[in-house]
Amino acid sequence: MTRERVIGDLSAAHDGTEIKYTCCAQNGCWDASCIVRCETKDGELVSLSADDSINAGLPREDVSEEALWQGMVQMRPCAMGHAWKGELNAETRILHPLKRIGGKGPGNGHFVEISWEEALDTVAGKLVEFKEKYGPYCIAHSVDDVFEDCGFKLAPWFGMGMAAWGDSSCSGTTCGEKMHLGFDMVGAFHGNTDVCVGFEAPDLFNSKLIVLWGLDPLVGWYGSVSYYMKLAAERGAQIIVIDPRYTNSAETLADQWLPIRPGTDIAMLLAVAYVLYSEGIYDREYVDRWVEPDGFEAWRRYVMGETDGIPKTPEWAEPITALPAETIRGFANLYATSKPVHLHFYYAPAKRHLGEYAANAAMLLQAMTGNLSIPGGCETGCSLITPPRMPFPSVDWQQAAPEYNPPVCYNIQKIAEAIIQRPNLDSGTIDEETYRALIGSPPASPLPNIKMMIVENQYPISHHETNKRMKSLEMCEFNWGFQWHYGQASLEFMDIVFPGVNMMFESRDNYQLGSERFMYGPNGMRNYFLYADKICERPGEVRPIHWVHTEIAKRLGIAEKYNPRLANVSLDEWDDAVHELYHEAYDAWAADPTGELKALGIEPKPWNEFLKMPVVRIPIDKPFYPYKNYMEAEEEKSPFATLSGKIEFSSKTVELLDMRTQTWYRGGLEPIPVYDPAYMEGKPANDSFYNPKAERYPLSLVTPVSAYRQHACLDANPQLRDECYRHAIWMSPVDAKKRGLKDGDVARAYNEFGEVRMPVYVTSRMMPGTAAVFHGAWYTPKIEEKTENMPYGLDLRGTPNFLIGDEHAPHIVGALLTAGLIEVERAGR
Structure with missing residues (x-):
């Protein structure tokens, strides 16, 4: 076939197409709302392309510095966003009840x-x-x-x-945010507070040092944040990655990678606090203004060893974390002197057994150094939720009052x-x-x-x-x-x-967590919204x-x-009726009854004109950083809704109440972040190297997210599965050699909770003593091979959650755990 014939056939496929827009469905577009341009013909999706609603035809890198600061950039989907097209007509798709x-x-x-x-x-x-x-x-x-x-x-x-x-995503941080900072994630989720702890992506340009602690944004954070991380690195921000894996972000972004032993984050954080306390290199002005002094002193006594006789020095932390004391001390000094610092302690290390103590300590370090609520800083908890830049259209469904x-x-x-x-x-x-x-x-x-x-x-x-x-x-x-x-x-x-x-592509209405067609993200960029139209016809029934x-x-x-409003609408009329409700909502918004749109410089187009490019975007004046609306208010008012009205290094709520009887976060809780909670009675964490079961299961399993599926979505996608990457157990050469395993060998990974079989990927990107299996693989049971701990059949795909228990007692309930202890050996033994 000639080149001209190929080009001709491809061009013909695009003749007479209609252009519509939607946004990627990954995680419900919870973090990004990347814009996808769709070409359709006769109700079928022909092709996908990137956002062209701004700077059309220009590479992102060619936009001006002003446009970058203002967030006036394209919102392009990643590989997963494009791969969703392969879901439409997948052979495995269910088409009937x-x-x-x-x-x-x-x-x-x-x-x-x-x-x-x-x-x-x-x-x-x-x-x-x-x-x-x-x-x-x-x-x-x-x-x-x-x-x-x-x-x-x-x-x-x-x-x-x-x-x-509770929830799944930020379940390891919400307790600490509530107890130490007074931030109520539930209230924020329901719009009942104006306290916002997130940041807009351009604020990363304000950071001199970015610490990615358990965070791999080039893989696990979709949309603008990962892009601006790369831009910040190019503009001179130093980036340190702390992770047991040499991640994509460590390879691409980092000036330094610190391979910390999994689950030992609290030891390093305490050692950093020791350096700050002992050398007096913390932000005294910020502490005096925003930190409750008794709790600050209580944590100092613990960190310095005055309460338990164990100073939490870098030398103390070295054998625990596998990081040299001089590295920890050097990091602490760099951290204390590089303000503003965006220290982002992410969900994974917080969602371990006792992991929220590390998350809490990270928040307190950000407060101690004055980086918690400044441009270029980071609250480092959930790090979501920023105020919208403009009012958004919303359908009035006219539901009756709840009964x-x-x-x-x-x-x-x-x-x-x-x-x-x-x-x-x-x-x-x-x-x-x-x-x-x-x-x-x-x-x-x-x-x-x-x-x-x-x-x-x-x-x-x-x-x-x-x-x-x-x-x-x-x-x-x-x-x-x-x-x-x-x-x-x-x-x-x-x-x-x-x-x-x-x-x-087929209908976004009232899906997960109440999604609708006017889409925007709660974080990263909130200076635009789009109308995510129905793109193509639904197959089958x-x-x-x-x-x-x-x-x-x-x-x-x-x-x-x-x-x-739709109770008496027939199926044949449903899509048109829904579309008209959004039309009505848009017109009500465009009428601008309060004049807010005019004040923002927004001149709404008529609905039919809007549909040709259904994106409304305004420039960001100054990017949002955590608590910005409080920090810059004319009248000083604390955003920290704790009992003291300040950041509490020792939570007064926990001090005063028996947490075992409380409604939320009930269980054993210490008022300050500690290495060894008293209620554990000297027992190590369930997933700790020091737990006695580590003798049987000596590898620490981590379960990172993948660039080729989001949770379990897309694991069977024909455009991604086993073509872009191989799903395998990541192991260091040291651990593989010890077990007689070579790259590509099929192995069994097991513990008291379950067993999976999958290939081995031998790589120096893993530190010894650790293993990684990417989260979300679909369970493929070998039904004829059932065991006591695999009662439904041995897993042949490699679902890591078979290997992670949910035990918390007597510890706090509520976190979705993401780590465990396992052993790996050649399959067939």
Whole structure:
């Protein structure tokens, strides 16, 4: 075939196409909202290309310095964003409602295709039946029962459902933010506070030193932040990566890589604090103004060894962390003298057993050095949430006032425990107090009695102790929800399956955490929004999730309350009706009744003109940094809603209350960040090298995110799976040689929780004594090979959460754990 013929055929494919825009669906575009230009023809997606809503035709690098500071740059999707096209017509895609025949679990029962009428009638009938039989607290949502919300969208009018406290992403930092800084993530999530602890990407230009502690932004942070990290490095910011792996960010961005032993972060942080205290190189002015003095002194006494006789010197930390004392001391001095410092202690090291003490210590160090709330600094907790730069359009769905407020009954990370332990409560094997302690149930709340689960996404494999999660699903009498592909682990435990819509291209409405079509991110850049249009037709019998919930609501007699504006709209008219509601919302916004748009220099286009380029963007005057609106207010007011109104190095809440009886964060808690909490009675962390079980399982497992899937999304994507990278156990040459393993050998990784088999990747990018398996691989069971700790079949793909337990007692409940101890040996032994 000639070159001209190839070009001609490609050009013909683009003749007569229509241009629409959407944004990537990774993580619900929680962090970025990258803009994707789509070409469609006859309802089919032809091609994807990058954002051209600004600086069209220019490389990013060619825009002016002013444009970079103002955030006037393209928001381009990464490889995953482009790969979503491969999900549309995947061979494994579920296109019809399914009903299970037979038992739950891999190898049990099978599915048959059924009509939408039967699927909807069955679910509605079961909801009525279970509410009458078990009461309102028998249904839970596998994903969205978070931040004190209930994921069952019909709960406020049907009078059934529970909420949960906690979350998955920032679960290792929220306790410290609340206790030491007074930041309420729940309030921020619900828009009930103007305290914002995030930062906008251009603020990285203000940083002289950027410390990426357990953070690999070039892989794990989508959108503008990773791009601005690269720009900041080019502009002279020093970057230090602290991580047991030599990550992509360490290779590309870092001036120095500090290979710390996993789980020993608190020791290094305490040693840094020792240098700051002992040499007096902290920001006294900031401390005097914003830090509660008694707690500052209490932590000093602990760090200096005055309370326990153990000075937390760099020499003390050296054998724990495997970092030389001179390196720790040098880092401490550089950190103390490089203000402003963006020290970003990320989620992974915080979501270890006792990991929140390290996260808390990082926050306190940022306060101690005056870097917590200044341009170029970082709060270093969740580091999300910045105020919007402009008002955004919002559809008025005209829902009725809620008639039922789902009570908070458990911690979301204890959902499996709530199901598994409930029979023990009912039989009297455990008492109510014990049951509440095991699941984080508030003392006055109703007790969960979960018999039905709404399942979305890859619930079991995306969370720790996967076998326990699967057991909990098996114990539920009836499970229903949305799934996208045959082969998903969660599918095997469902009774009724609705085919999931492709959120990116087929309909975004009222999906995860209430997504809608006017999209913007809560962090990084909030100076633009876009209208994420429906791009292409849905295949088979796939229906919008909002339509599905409305149809169930009809059968329950509450559609006029849940979705009055669409309750009587037919399926054929649904998409047009939804589009018109967004049209109405846009027109109401464009009318600018308050004059705010005019003041911002925004001149809205008519709707039809707007749709041609549905992006509104304004320049950033000064980038937001944590607490900026408070730090720059004319009248001084503390943003720190602690009991003292200041940053509390020793939490007065923890000092004054018995945390074992508190509603949230209940369990053993120390008021200051410590290396060895008293309630542990000298026992090391569950995933520590010093734990006795390390004799049997000597490798410390970390489970980083991948550049080629986000959580479990895209693991089966034909454009990514096994073509862009190989899913393998990363091991150092030292550890591999000790076990007689060579690169590419198939090995078994195991511990008391589970076992997986997968190839070995032998690399010097791992420090000795550690192993890494990327998070999110789909469980592929070998059904004929079941063991006591793999009761559903040996995993042949490599799902690392089979190897991570969920034990916390007597420790705080609530964090999604991401690390453990394992052994690796050649398969077949």
